[in-house]
Amino acid sequence: MIELDSSPTTLPAWQNLVQLAASANDISITDLFKQDPDRAQRMQVQHDGLLLDYSKNLVNPSIWQQLISLADQSQLKDHRSALFAGEKINVTEGRSVCHPLLRGTPAYETSEAVKKVIAENQNAHVKIQDISERIRNGEWLGSTGKSIQSVIHIGIGGSGLGPELCCQALKGYAHPQLDFYFISNVDGAEILSLLKTLDPEQTLVIVASKTFTTQETLINAKATIKWFKDRLGLTSPQSTNHFIGITTNPDNAEQFGIAAEHILTFDESIGGRYSLWSSIGLTIAIALGNDTFEAILAGARDMDRHFLKEPWGQNMPVIMALLGIWYNNFLKAPSLAVIPYCQRLQLLPAYLQQLDMESNGKSVRCNGESVTYETGPIIWGQTGTNGQHAFFQLLHQGTHLVPVDFIGTANDPLSEREPHDVLLNNMLAQSAALMKGKQDHSLPPSRFYPGNRPSNVLLLDELTPNIFGQLIALYEHKVFVQGSIWNINSFDQWGVELGKEMTSGLLSDQNDTTHMDPSTNFLSQFIKDKTR
Numbered sequence: 318m319i320e321l322d323s324s325p326t327t328l329p330a331w332q333n334l335v336q337l338a339a340s341a342n343d344i345s346i347t348d349l350f351k352q353d354p355d356r357a358q359r360m361q362v363q364h365d366g367l368l369l370d371y372s373k374n375l376v377n378p379s380i381w382q383q384l385i386s387l388a389d390q391s392q393l394k395d396h397r398s399a400l401f402a403g404e405k406i407n408v409t410e411g412r413s414v415c416h417p418l419l420r421g422t423p424a425y426e427t428s429e430a431v432k433k434v435i436a437e438n439q440n441a442h443v444k445i446q447d448i449s450e451r452i453r454n455g456e457w458l459g460s461t462g463k464s465i466q467s468v469i470h471i472g473i474g475g476s477g478l479g480p481e482l483c484c485q486a487l488k489g490y491a492h493p494q495l496d497f498y499f500i501s502n503v504d505g506a507e508i509l510s511l512l513k514t515l516d517p518e519q520t521l522v523i524v525a526s527k528t529f530t531t532q533e534t535l536i537n538a539k540a541t542i543k544w545f546k547d548r549l550g551l552t553s554p555q556s557t558n559h560f561i562g563i564t565t566n567p568d569n570a571e572q573f574g575i576a577a578e579h580i581l582t583f584d585e586s587i588g589g590r591y592s593l594w595s596s597i598g599l600t601i602a603i604a605l606g607n608d609t610f611e612a613i614l615a616g617a618r619d620m621d622r623h624f625l626k627e628p629w630g631q632n633m634p635v636i637m638a639l640l641g642i643w644y645n646n647f648l649k650a651p652s653l654a655v656i657p658y659c660q661r662l663q664l665l666p667a668y669l670q671q672l673d674m675e676s677n678g679k680s681v682r683c684n685g686e687s688v689t690y691e692t693g694p695i696i697w698g699q700t701g702t703n704g705q706h707a708f709f710q711l712l713h714q715g716t717h718l719v720p721v722d723f724i725g726t727a728n729d730p731l732s733e734r735e736p737h738d739v740l741l742n743n744m745l746a747q748s749a750a751l752m753k754g755k756q757d758h759s760l761p762p763s764r765f766y767p768g769n770r771p772s773n774v775l776l777l778d779e780l781t782p783n784i785f786g787q788l789i790a791l792y793e794h795k796v797f798v799q800g801s802i803w804n805i806n807s808f809d810q811w812g813v814e815l816g817k818e819m820t821s822g823l824l825s826d827q828n829d830t831t832h833m834d835p836s837t838n839f840l841s842q843f844i845k846d847k848t849r
C-alpha cells in the first residue's frame with residue numbers, strides 16, 4: 318500500500334544527505350579516482366548493449382551509501398510493484414499507469430481492468446501489423462486507386478514526439494519508398510507549405526490524439542481535409558482511406574468523420590508521453606516495419622525486467638534517478654543537460670523534456686500538500702558536437718552547476734569509422750574536460766577551467782531498435798523513481814490546462830478583451846490594429 322502523506326525530507330537518509338551536502342564543496346572527482354583506483358570499474362553498469370558510466374559524479378562512497386538508503390527507506394519498492402500490478406497510482410485522475418504492460422511485460426497481478434488493457438493492446442497490435450503491411454506493400458489504396466507514397470502524422474506532445482523521434486532515430490530501417498512528415502504546431506505556414514509539395518491521391522493522414530479534442534491537431538487535420546476536398550473533389554475525405562485516427566476516444570474521432578474501421582484505440586491508462594508503445598506507434602510500424610516496432614517494444618521490455626530485478630546499486634534507472642536527486646535537492650543544481658552524440662537522436666532532448674518536465678514538474682505531493690523540496694529538473698540540451706559550439710562555454714566556465722548525460726553509440730553502421738571516431742572522441746573529451754578542467758595560474762583568469770563538473774556517459778553498442786527501446790524505457794523509469802521518492806504524481810499534467818482555457822477564452826472574446834489583465838488587453842488590441 319502506497320503512503321500518500323509521507324515527505325522524503327523525514328527519512329533518515331535524506332537528513333544524512335543534507336549533512337553530507339554541507340561539505341560537498343570539498344569533493345574533488347579527480348581525487349576520488351586517485352583514492353579509489355577501481356572507481357571507473359565499480360561505478361559502471363552494463364545491460365544488453367547499454368553501458369552507464371557514472372564514475373564522474375560528485376559522489377563519494379558515503380554519499381552513495383546514503384542515496385541507496387534513500388531508495389530503501391522510500392516507498393520505491395512498493396510503488397514499483399504497484400506500477401507493474403496496474404494499480405491506480407495516478408491518484409488525481411483515478412487511473413492505472415499501464416504503459417509497461419503494452420510492451421509485453423507481465424503484470425504482477427492481473428485484475429480485470431489490467432486484462433482489458435492487455436487485450437485491447439493485443440487487438441491494436443493485430444491492426445497495426447495489418448495496416449502497416451498493407452501500406453508498405455502498396456495494397457492500401459487512396460480514393461483514386463493509387464497506393465500511398467506520403468504519410469502525414471498529425472499529433473502534438475505525446476501524440477507526436479515519440480513517433481517522430483523513433484522514425485528519425487531508426488531511419489536506417491525506414492521503408493525506402495515511403496515519405497513521412499510530422500506536423501504538430503498550429504502554425505498554418507507549416508502544414509500549408511507541406512501540402513503544396515504532396516500529391517493528395519497518394520497521401521495518408523494519421524490523426525493521433527489521445528483525447529481527440531486537441532486544438533492544434535484538429536485544426537491541422539481540418540487543413541488536410543480541405544486540401545483533399547479542393548484537390549480531389551471528395552465530399553468527406555476523412556471517412557476515406559486517406560485518414561486514420563488514433564485515440565482513446567473513438568466517439569470523438571467518429572464525430573470528426575473518420576470511418577470506424579480506420580480508428581485505432583488505446584486505453585486511457587496510457588499517458589500521452591508514455592504512448593509510443595500503443596496504437597500511437599502505428600506510424601513507426603508503417604515507416605520502419607512491424608518487426609522493427611516489435612523490436613523496440615522488446616528492448617523496452619528488457620529494461621522493464623532490469624528495473625524490476627536488479628538491486629538499486631546495479632539498477633540503471635535507479636542510479637540515474639538517485640544522482641539526479643543528489644544534484645537537484647542537495648547541491649541545488651536545478652537542470653540536467655542531455656547531449657546525444659548522434660544526430661539521429663536530435664529530438665531526444667525535446668522528447669525527454671516532455672517526459673520528465675510534464676511528469677515531475679509538480680509542487681504538491683500525492684496527498685495534495687505542498688512540497689518543501691525541489692521536484693523535477695529542467696531538462697535541456699541538443700546534439701553534440703553542435704552544442705559544443707553553442708552552450709558548452711557555460712558548462713565549462715559558467716557559474717551554474719549543470720550535470721550532463723552524454724549519450725553515444727560505439728558503432729554506427731550508417732556512418733564511417735573516421736567521422737564516427739571524431740564524434741565519439743569529442744564526447745569522451747568533453748566529459749573528461751568537464752571533470753578535469755585546467756588550472757594553470759600562469760595563464761590569464763579567462764583561461765581558467767575549474768573542472769569538477771559531473772557527467773554520466775551512456776554508451777550504446779549501436780542504435781538498434783532494441784537498444785533504442787531500452788534507452789526510452791530507461792528514462793521513463795528514471796522519471797518514475799524520482800517521482801516516487803518525491804511522492805508526487807508523475808502521471809497527471811493539470812499544469813497545462815489553464816493556458817488552454819485562457820486561449821479558448823481569448824479566441825471567443827476577440828472583440829472585447831477588456832476583462833483581461835491590462836497587458837494582455839493592450840497586446841490583443843495592438844495585434845487587432847496590425848492585422849491585415
Ligand SMILES: O=P(O)(O)OC[C@H]1O[C@H](O)[C@H](O)[C@@H](O)[C@@H]1O
Nearest residue numbers: 474475476526527528531589813
Ligand atoms: O494526445 P492529445 O490528447 O492530443 O494531447 C496531446 C498533448 O497535449 C496536452 O496538452 C498534454 O500536455 C500532453 O500530455 C499531450 O501529449
